[in-house]
Amino acid sequence: MTALWAVGAALLVGAAVVAVLWRTSRTRNDFLTEAQRITFETLHTAWSAAPPLRAGLVPEAAKKSARHLRTLLGTPALALIDETEVVAWEGGGEHHAAQAVQLAGEVFATGRTRAFDISCAEPDCPVHTAVLAPLTVEGRVVGVLAAYSREPSAGLVRATNEVARWASGQLELAELDRSRTRLVEAEVRALRAQISPHFIYNSLSAIASYVRTNPERARTLLLDFADFTRYSFRRAGDFTTLSEELKSIDQYLALERARFGERLQVTLQIAPEVLPVTVPFLCLQPLVENAVRHGMEGKVGPGHIAIHAADAGDEAHITIEDDGIGMDPEALRRTLAGQVGETAGIGLGNIDERLRRCYGDDYGLVVETAQGLGTKISVRVPKYQPGIHAS
Amino acid sequence: MNSTYGIVAVLVVALGTALIGAYGLRVSRTTSDFFVASRTVSPWWNASAIGGEYLSAASFVGVAGLIFAYGPDMLWFPVGYTAGYLVLLALVAAPLRRSGAYTLPDFAEARFGSPVVRAVASVLALGIGWLYLLPQLQGAGLTLHTVTGAPDWVGALVVAVVVTGNVISGGMRSVTFVQAFQYWLKLTAITVPLVFVVLAWHAQGARDLAAPSSPQFSRETSVSFDTSTTVHAEQPVAFTGTGVVDGARVDGPASMAVGEHTVAAGSRLTFPAGAPVPHVSTIERTTNEQWALPMRSGEQFPLYGVYSLIIATFLGTMGLPHVIVRFYTNPNGRAARRTTLIVLGLLGFFYLMPPLYGALGRLYAPELLMTGDTDAVVLVLPSRVVGGVGGQLLGALVAGGAFAAFLSTSSGLMVSLAGVLSRDVLRLRGVRGFRVSTVIAVLVPLAMSSLVGRVPVADMVGLAFAVAASSLCPLLVLGIWSTRITTIGAVAGMLAGGVPALAAGMVTISSGSGDAWYHAFLARPAAWTAPLGFVVMYAVSLLTPRRVPPGVNHVMVRLHAPENLGLRSQDRL
Numbered sequence: 001m002t003a004l005w006a007v008g009a010a011l012l013v014g015a016a017v018v019a020v021l022w023r024t025s026r027t028r029n030d031f032l033t034e035a036q037r038i039t040f041e042t043l044h045t046a047w048s049a050a051p052p053l054r055a056g057l058v059p060e061a062a063k064k065s066a067r068h069l070r071t072l073l074g075t076p077a078l079a080l081i082d083e084t085e086v087v088a089w090e091g092g093g094e095h096h097a098a099q100a101v102q103l104a105g106e107v108f109a110t111g112r113t114r115a116f117d118i119s120c121a122e123p124d125c126p127v128h129t130a131v132l133a134p135l136t137v138e139g140r141v142v143g144v145l146a147a148y149s150r151e152p153s154a155g156l157v158r159a160t161n162e163v164a165r166w167a168s169g170q171l172e173l174a175e176l177d178r179s180r181t182r183l184v185e186a187e188v189r190a191l192r193a194q195i196s197p198h199f200i201y202n203s204l205s206a207i208a209s210y211v212r213t214n215p216e217r218a219r220t221l222l223l224d225f226a227d228f229t230r231y232s233f234r235r236a237g238d239f240t241t242l243s244e245e246l247k248s249i250d251q252y253l254a255l256e257r258a259r260f261g262e263r264l265q266v267t268l269q270i271a272p273e274v275l276p277v278t279v280p281f282l283c284l285q286p287l288v289e290n291a292v293r294h295g296m297e298g299k300v301g302p303g304h305i306a307i308h309a310a311d312a313g314d315e316a317h318i319t320i321e322d323d324g325i326g327m328d329p330e331a332l333r334r335t336l337a338g339q340v341g342e343t344a345g346i347g348l349g350n351i352d353e354r355l356r357r358c359y360g361d362d363y364g365l366v367v368e369t370a371q372g373l374g375t376k377i378s379v380r381v382p383k384y385q386p387g388i389h390a391s
Numbered sequence: 392m393n394s395t396y397g398i399v400a401v402l403v404v405a406l407g408t409a410l411i412g413a414y415g416l417r418v419s420r421t422t423s424d425f426f427v428a429s430r431t432v433s434p435w436w437n438a439s440a441i442g443g444e445y446l447s448a449a450s451f452v453g454v455a456g457l458i459f460a461y462g463p464d465m466l467w468f469p470v471g472y473t474a475g476y477l478v479l480l481a482l483v484a485a486p487l488r489r490s491g492a493y494t495l496p497d498f499a500e501a502r503f504g505s506p507v508v509r510a511v512a513s514v515l516a517l518g519i520g521w522l523y524l525l526p527q528l529q530g531a532g533l534t535l536h537t538v539t540g541a542p543d544w545v546g547a548l549v550v551a552v553v554v555t556g557n558v559i560s561g562g563m564r565s566v567t568f569v570q571a572f573q574y575w576l577k578l579t580a581i582t583v584p585l586v587f588v589v590l591a592w593h594a595q596g597a598r599d600l601a602a603p604s605s606p607q608f609s610r611e612t613s614v615s616f617d618t619s620t621t622v623h624a625e626q627p628v629a630f631t632g633t634g635v636v637d638g639a640r641v642d643g644p645a646s647m648a649v650g651e652h653t654v655a656a657g658s659r660l661t662f663p664a665g666a667p668v669p670h671v672s673t674i675e676r677t678t679n680e681q682w683a684l685p686m687r688s689g690e691q692f693p694l695y696g697v698y699s700l701i702i703a704t705f706l707g708t709m710g711l712p713h714v715i716v717r718f719y720t721n722p723n724g725r726a727a728r729r730t731t732l733i734v735l736g737l738l739g740f741f742y743l744m745p746p747l748y749g750a751l752g753r754l755y756a757p758e759l760l761m762t763g764d765t766d767a768v769v770l771v772l773p774s775r776v777v778g779g780v781g782g783q784l785l786g787a788l789v790a791g792g793a794f795a796a797f798l799s800t801s802s803g804l805m806v807s808l809a810g811v812l813s814r815d816v817l818r819l820r821g822v823r824g825f826r827v828s829t830v831i832a833v834l835v836p837l838a839m840s841s842l843v844g845r846v847p848v849a850d851m852v853g854l855a856f857a858v859a860a861s862s863l864c865p866l867l868v869l870g871i872w873s874t875r876i877t878t879i880g881a882v883a884g885m886l887a888g889g890v891p892a893l894a895a896g897m898v899t900i901s902s903g904s905g906d907a908w909y910h911a912f913l914a915r916p917a918a919w920t921a922p923l924g925f926v927v928m929y930a931v932s933l934l935t936p937r938r939v940p941p942g943v944n945h946v947m948v949r950l951h952a953p954e955n956l957g958l959r960s961q962d963r964l
Contacts, residue, residue, distance in 0.1 A: 014890075016514050060941075243722070272432045273567055273720045278491065313825055314493055314810045383493040383719060386500050389949065390491075 045072045046166065053170035054177065057135075057143050062088035069145070069167065073159055076126035077148040080135075083108065093120070093127035093148060100130070104144040107132045111141050113161045115152060126150060131157050133164030137172050184357065187350045199255075199289075206258040221258050224251040232282065241390045242309065242316065242381075243275040245284050249307070252285060256292050260303075264296065267306040274309050274316035278390040279381050280354045286347045287320045287377050294375055295322030316381045323374040332367055359385055396783045397538035400791030405553050408798050432720045436571050438733035441717045443573030445472075445734075446741060447523070447800035448530025451577060451793045453849030454742070456766035458749030459759070460674050460847075461690070462682045465749075467697055468849050469742035471704025471856075473735060479709045480731035485724030486871045486950035493719045494807060495712060495863055496815055502870045502950075503940045505878040508885075513815035515862045515889045516712045520808040522855035522896060523711065524801060524836040526848045530766070531797040532840070533848070536617075537767045538790045547840050550794075551833045554801045558809065559826050567720060573799040574737065580792020581744045584773040584785035591776045592751060600750050601683035605676070606668045606757035613661040614758045616654050622761055623651050624669040625676055634658020662758075671763035679753055692911045695918060703857040703917030709867055710859025712811065713803035723954045748772055766848050769793065808832040843900050850914065854896035861920035862889025865928045871950055873929070877939050880932025888924020892916045 032040060049068030055061035062080045066088040070078040077091030081104040086097040096118065103116055113133040120127055129152040135143040145164040149156055203225055210218035228251040231244070257264050288307065295303035306321040335349050352365040359382055369375040432440075450472060457465040492498035499505075499512035528547035535546030592598070605625055613632065629646040635655035636645065647669060654660070662668075670676045677687055686693045708714060721727040752759065752768035755775045759765050770793065774786035812828035813819050819827060843851075862885040869876050869884070895916040912919065932939075940946075 016517075241722075275432075276719065276722050313806060314814065384491060384497040384501070386504070388491075 042072065049167070050170050053167055054174045056171065056174050056178075057082050057087050059087055063090070065167075066090040069163060072163055073147050073156070075147045075149050075156070079146040079148075081132075081144040081146060082142070087143070091126070091148070093125045095122075095125075096120070096127050096130075096148070100132075100146050103130065103132055104146065107134050107144045108141050111136065113157060113164070115157055117152065118148075128152075129156075131160040133160045135164055135168045135171055137168065137175050142171065184350070184353060187347070187353075202259050203255045206255070210258070217258075221255060224254045227251050228255065232285070234281070237390070238281055239278050239388055239390050240281045241275065242277045242279050242284075242318075244390075245279055245282070246270065246275070246307075246309075249285050249288050252288065253292075260296060263302045264292065265302050265304045267304070269307070270309045271311040273311040274318075274383075277316045277381055277383050278385075278388055280351075280358055283351050283354065283379065284318065284320070286351060287379075290348070291320050291322035291324075291375065291377075294326065295324035297325055299324065312380075314383050316383060318379045318381070319376060320379075321374065321376045326369045326371050326373045326375050327367075328371055329369060332369065336365070336367075355379065355381075358388060396787035397790040400787035401535065401538060401794045404791045404794045404798065405549065408557060408795075408802075409553055432567050434721070434726055434729040434733055436567055437717065437720055437726075437730045438737055439571035439574045440567045440720075441570075441714060441730065441734050442737040442741070443570040443575075443577065443799050444713055444717065444803035445711075445738070445800070446574065446577050446796055447852065448527045448793070448797050449849040449852035450741070450745070451581065451796040452530055452533065452766045452769045453526070453847060453852065455745035455748035455752065455769045457847055457849045458746050459752040459768045460765040462677070462687055463685050464687075464690075464693060464697055465849075466746060467700050468704065468853070469745060471701055472708070473738040473742055475704050475706070475708025475856075476731050476735050476738065478705050479714075480728060480735070483709050483867050483871060484718060484727040484731045487715070487867065488718050488721050488727035489724045489950050489952075489954065490946075493716060494810060495710070495715050495867075496811060498715075498870070499866060499881070502946055503876075503878050503881055504942070505881075505940065508866075508878055508881045510815065511882050511885050512863065512866060513811050515858070515885060515893075516710075516811050517808060517816070518889070518893050519710060519855050519859045519863070520712050520804050520811070520832075521836050521839070522858060522893075523852060524804050524808070524833075525839050525843065525900070526851040526855075527797045527801045527804070528836055528840045529843065529851070530848045531794065533764070533766055534770060534790055534793045534797070537764070537770045538786075544841065547837060550797050550801055551837050554798060554805055555829055555833045558802055558805050558829050570799060570803070573795055574741075576795050577792050578737075578741055580788050580795070581741070581748075581769070584777075584789050585744050585747055587781070587785055588751060588773055588776045589747065591778075592754070598754055599679075600754065601680045603678050603680040605678050606753050606760060608662045608664055608666050608668060608757060609755055610664045611661060612664075612758050613659055614761055616656055616658045616660075616762060619656045620654050620761075620763060621651060621672040622647075622654060622669040623672050623676060624649055624667075626667045628662065628666050628669060630660045630662045630666070632658065632660035634660060636660075668757040668760050670760045673763065674760055674765070682753065683750075690911060691908060696911055696915050699857075699915035699918035700853060702921050703853055703860045703915070706860035706864040706868075706921055707856030707858075707917070710863030711855070712807040713800070716803075716807050716810075725953070745769065751776070805829060805832050839900075851900060853915070854892075854899060857915070857917035857920065858889055858892040858896060860917050861892040861924040862886075864921065865924040869925065869928055869932075873932075874943050874947055875932050875936070875939065876928060877932045877935045877937075879935045879938050880928050880930075883931040884924050884928020887927035888920050891923065892920040895920070 045068050049065045049072065052061040052064035052068075057080060066078055066080050067090050069080075070090045075091070077089070077093050077096075079086050079090070079097070079100050080088045081100055084101070086100055089097055099118070103114075107114055111134050113131065116130045116132065118127055118130055127148040128150045129148070131147045131149075133145045133147075134141045135145055145160065145167060147156060147160040147163075203221075207218050207221045207225065210221065228248055231248045231251075253264075253266055257266075288305070291305050292303075295305050304323045307319070308321075309316060309318045332348070336352050337349075348365065348367075356364050363380050363382070366378040366380075367375065368378075450469070454465070454468050454472075457468060487498060490498055490501045492501050495516050496509045496513040500509040503509075528550055529543070531550040532543035532546035535541050535549065536543050616634070624647045627646055627648055629644065631644045633642050635641065635658055636647070637652050638655075641658070641660075651672065652669070675687070681687050690696050718727050718730070721730055748769045752772055756768055756771045759768055759771065770786065770789055773789055774782040776782065777785055809825055809828040809832045812832055813824040817824060817828055817831075819825075865884045865888060866881055870881065895913040899910075899914045
C-alpha cells in the first residue's frame with residue numbers, strides 16, 4: 001500500500017512537471033510531403049534567424065542569426081560583417097576574418113553582390129571561394145553577408161543574394177522597431193515638457209495671492225511647485241514607484257486646490273500594499289490632470305475627484321474618477337487608436353501605448369465615459385513584470 | 392465540555408472573516424490625509440501581518456500537541472519555525488525584495504530569465520502550498536470536532552468554504568491590517584487562557600511537571616473513542632463504561648491487564664481518579680520525568696530526526712509561498728530586513744506559550760494520550776483546569792483563536808496558490824482566471840484530506856517545510872549568492888531535492904507512521920534531500936558553465952546594491 005502511494009505520488013509530480021515543461025516548449029512533428037517538408041524547414045530556419053536579426057548587427061545576436069543563416073545556405077562558413085569588423089563568424093576558417101573585412105569594403109562601396117576566389121595555404125581550410133552580398137536598410141548598405149565554400153558556383157551566388165535580401169528585410173523591421181521606440185520616448189519627453197503654460201500661470205498667480213495673506217502657505221505651495229516640476233522634468237529612468245507617482249499627484253493637487261479652493265474635492269483610497277509597485281513614469285499624473293480639467297470645466301459647483309488604488313493579488317488596480325463633463329466616447333476611441341492629436345486628453349494615447357508596451361495588450365487603459373456623465377479611467381499594473389524595475 | 396461557547400466563538404470568527412471579506416475595509420480618506428494614505432506599510436505592521444499569516448494550525452495546536460506527546464525534542468519545531476526567519480533575514484530578505492519579485496516563480500524568472508526555471512519553481516510552490524494547506528484543513532476539522540463533536544470533515548469544509556468565498560469575493564486579499572490584527576488576536580487567544588491556567592495550576596498546589604511517575608487521571612474521566620484504537624497499559628487499570636474492548640462487550644465495571652488492548656470505535660470508558668493512563672500504542676510510554684528529558688521521544692534515530700527537523704524548518708521558511716509575497720509590501724530591502732527582525736521577536740514571544748500547554752496537558756488532560764488526539768491539548772486544557780463558566784469562556788477563546796489561525800493562514804496560502812495557478816499553470820489572467828484557480832486551489836487539498844492517515848498536524852507542516860528546504864531554498868540561496876548557477880543547474884537542483892522530499896511526504900501522509908527502519912528517513916526527509924538539492928544544483932551548474940544566464944552580473948548588482956547608492960542598473964524599455 002505504502003509503495004503504491006509512493007509510486008502514485010512520484011508519477012503525479014512527474015506528470016505535472018512534464019506537463020508544464022511541455023507547455024513552455026511545444027513542438028510539432030506531423031507527417032509532411034517532401035515539398036511541404038522543404039518549405040517548412042526553410043521557413044522554420046529563416047524564422048529562427050529572424051528574432052536575433054531584429055536585434056540588429058550586434059555581436060551576441062549576430063552570432064545566433066549567423067548560425068541559422070549558415071544552415072539556410074548550407075555553406076561550410078558564413079560571416080556577418082559591418083563597416084569596421086566581422087561581427088559574427090560561423091563555421092571554420094576563421095583566420096580569413098581580416099581578409100573578409102577588406103573584401104567587404106568593396107561591397108560597401110558598390111552595393112553589389114560579389115564573388116571572390118580565395119587562396120589558402122592551410123590544407124584543410126574549407127574556405128576557397130567567397131560570395132559577399134550587401135545587407136541594405138533603406139537603400140544604404142549597413143553590413144555584408146559573406147558565404148564561403150570550397151567550390152565556386154552560380155547557385156551559391158544567387159542563394160546568398162536572396163538570403164541577404166531577406167535578412168535586409170529583417171534589419172529594416174528592426175530599424176522600424178527602433179524608430180517606434182524612439183517615437184514613444186520622444187512622446188514621453190514631450191509629456192515631461194508639457195506642463196501646460198496655463199497651469200504654471202494659474203499656480204503662480206494662486207501662490208502670489210497668498211504671499212501677503214498667508215506667507216507660510218505660499219512657501220509650502222512654492223516648494224510643492226518646485227518638487228512637482230523637478231519630478232516631471234526628471235531625466236533618468238522610464239519607471240518609478242506608485243508611491244513616487246502619487247506624491248507628485250499630491251503636489252499637483254495641492255497647487256490646483258490653491259486655485260480652486262473648496263470647489264475641488266478629492267477622495268483618496270490607497271491600499272498601502274500597492275505603493276511599492278513599479279509603474280511607468282508619469283502614467284497617472286496626466287490622468288489626474290485630465291480629471292481636474294474635465295471635472296472643473298464649465299462648472300459652478302464643486303467638482304469631485306476620486307483616486308483609488310487597490311491590491312488585487314498579483315496586480316494593482318488604480319482608478320481615477322471625476323464627475324465632470326465627460327468625453328465623447330467616439331472621439332476618445334480615435335485618440336486611443338492614435339488617429340487624432342491631443343484634443344481629447346493630455347497624453348491619454350501615449351499612456352495607453354506605454355502601458356501596452358510594458359505589460360502587453362491586456363493592460364491598456366480602460367475609460368468609462370459619456371458626455372456629461374463624468375469619466376472613470378482604470379489602470380491595471382502587474383506587481384512583477386520581467387525586465388521592469390523602478391530606477 | 393459544554394460546546395455552546397465554543398461554537399459561538401468559532402461562528403464569530405468565521406462570520407467576522409466573511410464580513411470583512413464582503414465589505415472590505417471601506418475607509419475613505421480625504422486629501423488632508425494624503426500623507427497617511429501614501430505612507431507605505433511600516434515594518435511593524437508588516438511584521439505583524441507576516442506573523443498573522445504564518446502562525447498556522449501547526450503553531451497554534453500542533454506544537455503543543457507534539458510536546459505533550461513526545462517531550463522537549465519537539466521544542467525544535469517552534470525554535471525552527473522562528474529561526475527560519477533568521478536565515479531569511481541574513482541571506483534572502485533584502486535581495487529578494489530588491490529583485491522586485493512578487494512570488495517565488497517571479498524571483499526564478501527575474502534571476503534566471505528562463506521560463507523553464509519559472510515553471511519548475513511554480514510546480515514546487517504549488518506542491519508546498521498544498522502540503523501546507525492540508526494540515527490547516529485537518530486542524531480545523533480537529534478543532535470543530537473537539538468543540539462540537541462534529542465529524543472531522545465538517546471543520547475542513549467550513550474553512551474551505553469561508554476562505555474560498557472570501558478570496559473569490561476579493562476580500563482579505565492579504566490586507567495588511569487584517570492580517571496584522573490576526574497576529575494579535577492569536578497571541579491574545581493563546582496567552583490569556585494560559586495565564587489563567589497557570590494561575591489555577593499554581594493555586595491547586597503547583598504539581599510537579601516532571602514527577603517520576605506515569606501520567607495519571609487527575610479526576611474521574613470518561614474517554615470516548617471515535618476510531619478503533621490500540622492502547623497499552625503499563626499497570627492494571629480498572630474502569631467502567633460501555634463499548635467493546637479486545638473484542639469483548641463491556642457494560643459496567645471492568646479492568647485492563649498489563650499489555651496491549653484494542654478499544655473499538657464508539658466505546659466510552661470512564662477511569663477513576665489516580666488511575667495510570669494507558670497510552671495509545673504509537674506514543675512512547677514514559678514517566679513525566681523521562682518525558683522531560685531530551686532524546687526520549689521513542690522515535691527511531693532521534694538525533695537524525697532532530698537535525699532533519701532543524702534543517703527543514705531553518706531553511707524551509709523562505710520557500711513558503713504565502714510568506715514570500717508579504718515581503719513585496721516593504722518599500723525597500725532595508726525595510727524588508729527590519730520587518731524580518733521584528734517577525735523574529737513576535738514569533739519568539741508567541742512560541743513561549745504552546746510548550747506550556749503541552750507540559751500542563753500531561754497533568755490535566757492525560758486521556759488525550761490514550762485517544763491519540765494529542766493536537767487537541769490546547770483546546771481542552773483551559774476548560775479542564777479552570778472549570779466553570781470562566782473555563783468554558785477561555786476554552787471558547789482558544790477555539791476562536793485556533794479557527795482564526797486556520798482561516799488566516801489558509802486564505803494567505805490560497806491567494807498565493809491561486810496566483811501561481813492562474814498565472815503559470817492555467818494561463819488564465821484576470822478576475823475569472825483567479826476565481827477558477829481559487830476553486831482548484833482548495834479542491835485539491837480538500838480531496839487529499841480525505842485520503843490522509845492520522846499524522847500530527849505539526850509533522851505534516853514539517854513535510855511542507857522539508858520540500859521547501861530541499862527545492863526552493865537552494866534556488867533562493869544559491870541564486871542570490873552565487874553567479875555560477877546555470878538554468879540547467881537550477882532546474883536539476885530543484886528537482887533533485889524537491890521530488891524525493893515530496894514523494895517521501897506523500898508516502899508518510901498516505902500511510903501514516905510506520906515501524907520500518909526507513910520510516911524516519913521518509914517522515915523527516917530534509918537532512919538528506921536538502922543537501923542533495925544544494926549539491927546537485929551547484930555541481931550541475933559547474934558542469935554546464937555555458938548556460939549561465941546572460942546579464943547575471945547586472946542582476947547581482949540589482950539584488951545586492953542598496954537602493955540609495957544609485958548603483959541600480961537603468962533598465963530601459
